[in-house]
Amino acid sequence: MAQPNGELPKIPRRHARVQATPRPMRALSVWLKDGRLVGAFLALVGILALGYGCFHPRFLVTDDVEVRGQRALPTERAKRESGVQGRNVFLLDPREIEARLTKVPYVRRVRVERWLPNHVRLTIFEHFPGVSWCNSASTDERYLVDEEGVILGPEEPEMPEIIYIVNTDPEAAPLRAHGRVDPEAVQTAQQVFSRLSSDLGIALLPFEYEPGRGITAVAADGWRAVFGTAERLDEKVGKLALLLQRGTPFTEVDLRKPNQIYYY
Known part of the structure; x- marks a missing residue:
């Protein structure tokens, strides 16, 4: 209908209606932008790989x-x-x-x-047994020593798990509490005792110690094995075990150089 002034009435313009993005798609778009979707994917891959590793026979095998x-x-x-x-x-x-x-x-x-x-x-x-040390000139005067060679005091009667070391040096200084003996000899005797007695079942008598020569194991069967120190101990024990297994007769074997042993 025309207006009194002769103009046509204005009809409000209607805009085309934009289709709204579905909510799931909007959430996916947001996750892609802030990296959450990538993080979730990587976490899932990690969990699957971990599960694969737990049960696959060739993966994560201890070597x-x-x-x-x-x-x-x-x-x-x-x-x-x-x-x-x-x-x-x-x-x-x-x-x-x-x-x-x-x-x-x-x-x-x-x-x-x-x-x-x-x-x-x-x-x-x-764990190694304690060590009792004495000089050959006074074998009745035995003293307990620790792994550092410190003399703790006289040996108590009926002490269990004691390793005995006799210093064969005739000029050895008298022992006294808080004095010191060769700590390497103490530790060598402990380790040799553990290997020979516990592993090989060899009955041992008191060890002998001589300055410059080190520790000698004395077996109840009558033979002697010069170990010197605990260096390359596994090789030394292996050489001795081989002699015993073969039934090789010997009175003393020098194991201080495992690749060049001497026995008689």
Whole structure:
């Protein structure tokens, strides 16, 4: 209808209606922009990979075993006794591993640590018997010494688990409390005793110590083995065990150089 002034009436213009973005699509767009979707995807991939690693027989299989802390226990024996080689690192039971290794008489406890993808560390804590030291000129005067060679005091009667060392040097100084003896000799005797008595079942008499020659193990069967120090102990014990297994007759064997031993 025309207006009084002759103009046509103005009709309000209607704008085209824009279709709204569905809510799920808007959420997806926001997640893509702020990285949440990528993070969720990566987390899912990680979980799937972890699950795959836990159960796939070829993944995360222990083949890197580190042994530390031990002095007497051979590294290869520790690996073998632990039973971890070739097993899934996630399925290892530290208590089971410690129970296996503490069957060795001189292993007190074991700490088991695991790292991805296939590394296991075994820290061995050993226990050695105490040491009683005396001079050959006065074998009735025996003194307890610690691993550092410090003389603690006279030996108490009926003490269990004692290793005896006799200093054969005729000019050895008299022993007294708070004095010192050769700490390397003390530690060598402890380790040799553990290997020969506990591992090989050899009955031993008191060790002999001589300056410049070191520690000599004396067997109840009558033979003597000069170890000197605990350096390359596993090789020395192996050489001695081989002689005994072969039934080689000898009175004394010098093991101080394992690659060049002498016996008679």
